[in-house]
Amino acid sequence: MDAVGTSTDLIRDxxxxxAGMLAAVGGKxxxxxxLTAAGLPVxxxxxxxxxxxxxxxxAAGMDDLLAGHVEAVKARELLLAAPMPDxxxxxxxxxYARLGEDVPVAVRSSATAEDLPFASFAGxxxxxxxxxGPDAVIDAVRRCWASLWTDRAVAYRDSNGIDHHVVRLAVVVQEMVQSAVAGVLFTANPVTGRRREAVIDASPGLGEAVVSGAVNPDHFVVDTETGAILERRLGDxxxxxxxxxxxxxxxVEHAQDGACLTDEQVGHLAELGSRVEAHYGAPQDTEWALDAEGVLWLTQARPITTLFPLPADATADDPRVYFCFSVAQGLERPITPSGMAAFRLLSSGMSDLFGFPVAHRVDGARPFREAGQRLFVDATTFLRSxxxxxxxPRxxxxxxxxxxxxxxxxFDDPRFSVLHPSWRPFLRRFLKVAARYRVPLRVVQAVRSPASAHRxxxxxxxxxxxxxxxxxxxxAxxxxxxCEVVLGERSIQVLPLIAPMALPGFALLGLAGKVLGKRLEPGDLQAVLRGLPHNVTTEMDLELWHLASAIRADEExxxxxxxxxxxxLAVRYRDGRLPAVAQTGLAEFMAKWGHRxxxxxDLGLPRWSDDPTHLLGVLANYLRLDDPKLAPDAQFARGAAEAEAAIDRLARRAGRVRGRFVRFALGRARLLAxxxxxxxxxxxxxxxxxxEQLxxxxxxxxxxxxxxxxxxxYFLDFGDVRDAVEGKDFRAVVADRRESYDRELRRRRVPRVLLSDGTEPEAVASQNVVVGPGAVIGTPASAGxxxxxxxxxxxxxGAHLEPGEILVAPSTDPGWTPLFLTAGGLVMEMGGANSHGAVVAREYGIPAVVGVADAVTRITTGQRITVDGALGTVTVVDQD
Structure with a gap:
């Protein structure tokens, strides 16, 4: 038996x-x-x-090195110096000899943590x-081994939560294609997310020029269903x-005016990409080469890891619009399985409320969808009415x-044209609910007597x-x-009881704005909502500030x-070992607000009563604030005084007759909003x-x-929990779900709206938006x-915010608002003028702009920025 025959654990053709040999051969x-087994040209x-x-x-002693802190430079040195076993x-x-005598080859690294569905490790x-030649091949293999420990590879594994100790490296040795043209092919559009749209970058020579970004290639976008070239952009x-x-x-320098691929070659490439995608059942990022004889070769394929997953039933043949409810609620992170199960029950309750009973509540209402462990709503039917x-939109x-x-x-997309122009079905159902819960009467009572609404x-x-x-x-x-009754019935039934007391405030605010008309200036109505009373979250934040004040007064x-x-501190609090004032005060706060x-x-995430670490960090931050003028209660009082002054000013501006209505409407808005x-x-x-019950x-x-x-x-849904109560072992299931959840936590881009063909409409629109240097635009949220x-x-x-710093965040919910108390301003990627963060910012009197695309990447910590909450602009002044 020859050497290769006895060494299949070392070398494999x-x-x-x-695909099942990932641990032995790596992703590439x-x-x-x-691809070879599928008969594709490799x-x-x-x-x-x-x-x-x-x-x-x-042999190099890597195990001893990895027992301590990972030193990338030392790891590379050890591997390059270690002898290769005979x-x-x-x-x-x-x-190598079986490929031919001194055959030119490409030698590529193939790590076990590479070309995975969640992390490509490309490059x-x-x-x-x-x-x-043999000596050159041996040297290249050794250098590939060492490259497992480049600084960029180590950092990439760190960012993806991959353990350095378990990663291994294989090496691919592949016959070189002396390509006339080469490049990359994505079988779905990686920018817009659209499936069935191939994106091709091509350049003369070896594909490394395109992959490394060293050249401005020809760029083609192809509709793979029709074969039509949708976009053609020639590079230099x-x-x-x-x-x-x-x-x-x-x-070498090169000049070529025309395209390096013919339309026919572009078509062949798109067809080849479709075959690769069909084999894997998912969009792929491929590298290809076209040799001098015109033969097309595949040199790599890996999943496109940046595409957002589609709902399970999504198909390009049935155009649907999915609205991300998670993002609308300021939640970009994935939702735990128990949290998603809760939303299914809540959606069933909402569907029942409007006359669409759900047979199995735990399955959720018909529009309920899940993608990327985020909650989506199929809004197609609603938008086509x-x-x-x-x-x-309003x-x-x-x-x-x-x-x-x-x-x-x-709205102008013919795939989503209006099919239901009549208002009657909607009004019939809405009025039925309104009558059942006596909504018109509650609205009138709230406007006539806000005190009765509060009672x-x-x-x-x-x-x-x-x-x-x-x-x-x-x-159990x-x-x-x-739990199922609480979420599927009772929680939803309370909404029509509460809404009639809150909505009139905003309706009257809008009416006052209509009456004022052109007399209204930017930020006028926002000023009316500063220092707003009867806001449960503001009350919570002020109580936390009062606790901080009590702690400040007690030296210990x-x-x-x-x-x-x-x-x-959290450990000491749970053990009852904090100083008396802090221990008692925090316990009292938790008794009232610990469920937040x-x-x-997401009910799967800890409450403050479960883990008070964040809250204790906020308290420590509050103790740093020593300017009485910046105290939250003082700011809240100033905001309330400014709001009353704004009402007086707007009433006078409206004139004597209209002014009386404006004063009444804005006064009621403050009491109800x-x-x-x-x-x-x-x-x-x-x-x-x-x-708590779970x-x-x-x-x-x-x-x-x-x-x-x-x-x-919390990593089970209600059906799973019932099976577990009956004795079914879910330990392996939970481990898999935790791993999947941790991967999704690293996702940085979640679409607000997603189409069933994978298109992210916002990404398509953003390609046509031009923003001036140093300036970004959002929605005005809090004037100033x-x-x-x-x-x-x-x-x-654990976040630390110095007094006066401008908080830049992807989104906020009540758990964030204690940070507002020391913030000089607020910028958010998500939200509208009446989103939670905007409301609290107005109440605290800090300028705020929300809905700023990519704010957390376009703005960096340390930059000096100007936030104009009336115009909705954020301008970078300079770098700190």
Missing amino acids: FADID AANLGE PPGFCVTTEAYRRVAE DVRDALLAQ QQDTYLNVV KRLVIRSLPGGGTEQ KPGQVIA VLDVMEARSAVVLRGL RMERIAADQAALLSIPDSAS AERLDH SSKAISGTLARD AVAEI GLREMPKYYLVVALGHVR GLVGAELAAKGVLDAADDV SVTGVARVVLDPV
Whole structure:
């Protein structure tokens, strides 16, 4: 038996490789083996397996190095200096000889954490082209091994949460294609997300010029269904990389005016891409080469990791519009399985409310969709109706303005033309609900007597608390039944009881604006909403400030909170070991507000009562604020005084007769608009209660051994939990779901609106937007102008904000608002003029602009920026 025959653990031909061998051959080689087996045109080659790397790394002492801090430079030095075992060397050279005598090859790294569905690792390890001769091949393989420890590869693994200790490297050795033209092909549009749209970049010579970005290539976009070339943009192609005789490559200047591919060749490429995608069942990023004889070759294929996943039933043949409810609620992060299960029940309750009963509540209402572990709503039917086109964007204008713009942009798309022009069905259902819950009467009562509305709100709160009670002796099954009733029925039924007390405030605000007409100036109505009373979130924040003031006044408590890490304070609080003032004050605050949290609409995430670390960090931040003028209660009082002054000013501006109505309307708006937070607040109360009940069930399941820990229950849906109660083991399922959830946490781009063919309409529209240098535009949210240092915060937990800094965030919810108290201004990627962050910013009197596209990437911490909350502009002044 020859050397290769006895060394298949060291060397494998492409023909002997399949997708199941990732651990042995790495991502690149596994894909090349798959493509070869599928009969696709792949140049012949082989793989030096991870076993060979393991043996070299072991001899080099890599295990000892990785036991401590990862030193990339030292790791590379060790691998380059380590001797290659004789059997590895012999097997490698024997397989290379089978390709032919001194055949030019490409030597590429193929890591086990590479070309994965969630991380491509493209370009992270090294590639060597036109390698000729045995000694050169051996040297290139060694350098590929060492490239597993380049600084960029280490950083990329860190950012994707991949353990350095478990990564191994294989090496692909593949016959070179001396290409006349080469490049990359995406089988779906990576910018717009649109499937069935191939994107091709091509340039003369080797494809490395395109892959490395060294050349401005020809660019083609092809409709793969029709074969039509939708876009053709010719690059300058001034540089060509080509092979040198005897090995290596050179870069030469090049000039070509015309396209480097004919239309027929573009078509063949698109067809080849479709075959690759069909084989994998998912869009692919491929590299290709066209040799001098016109033969087309595939040299690589990997998943397009940046595409946002589609809902399970999405298909380009049935155009649908999916609206991301998660983003509209300021939640970009994925939702836990229990959180998604809660939303299914809530959607069923909402559907029942409007006369569309759901047979199986746990499955959710018909429009409910999930994609990328985010909540979407199939809005197609609604948008194809006249009421939907009128109502949806106007609601979003004050909730999530950028989504409103995206939806309006679809109105002229013939795929979503109006099919239901009549208002009658909508009005019939709406009026039926309004009559059942006596909405018109409640509206009139609230306008006539805001005090009665507030008393009614207190009665509703008491009733809700009674409905959430359950005996301590309840069984796990009874707790699950109770949770499903709370979410599927009771939580939704309270909404039409509360809404009639909050909506009149905003209606009267709008009417006052109509009466004022041209007399209204930018920011006038926003000023009326400053220091707004009866806002439950503002009350919470002010109570937290008062707690900070009490802690400041107590030397022992102040010293403890200021001088101890928040995570250590959390442990001391749970053990009852904080100084008395801090311990008692925080306990009292938790008794009232402990059900709240960052991203609190996901019941799978901890509440402040579960983990007070964030809250203790905020308290420490408050203690740094020593200017009485910047105290939140003082700012709130000033805002209230400014609002009353604004009402006087606008009433006088309106004239004597109209002024009386303006004064009345704006006064009522102040007394009622603060109640806007109550629907969501009651929902959060219910979610906190359900989380508590599931936690008790989870403790039982962990004790039975079907879960590893009690909080694993939040990675199950209600059906799973019932099966677990019956004894089914879910430990492996939870582990897989946690891993998937952690991957989704790293996703940075979540579309507001997604079409069933994968198109992200906002991405398409943004290609035509021109923004002046240093300036970005959003939606005015809180009037005023401030210039200060930007602080980009992606997660409020543990965030530090110096007094006066401008908070730049992707989105905010009540868990963020304690940071507002020390912020000089606010910039948000999401939200509308009446989104939560905008309302609180107005109440605290800080300028705010929301709906700023890519704010957290276009603005960096330390930049000085000017926020104009009346005009809706954010301008970079200079770099700190």
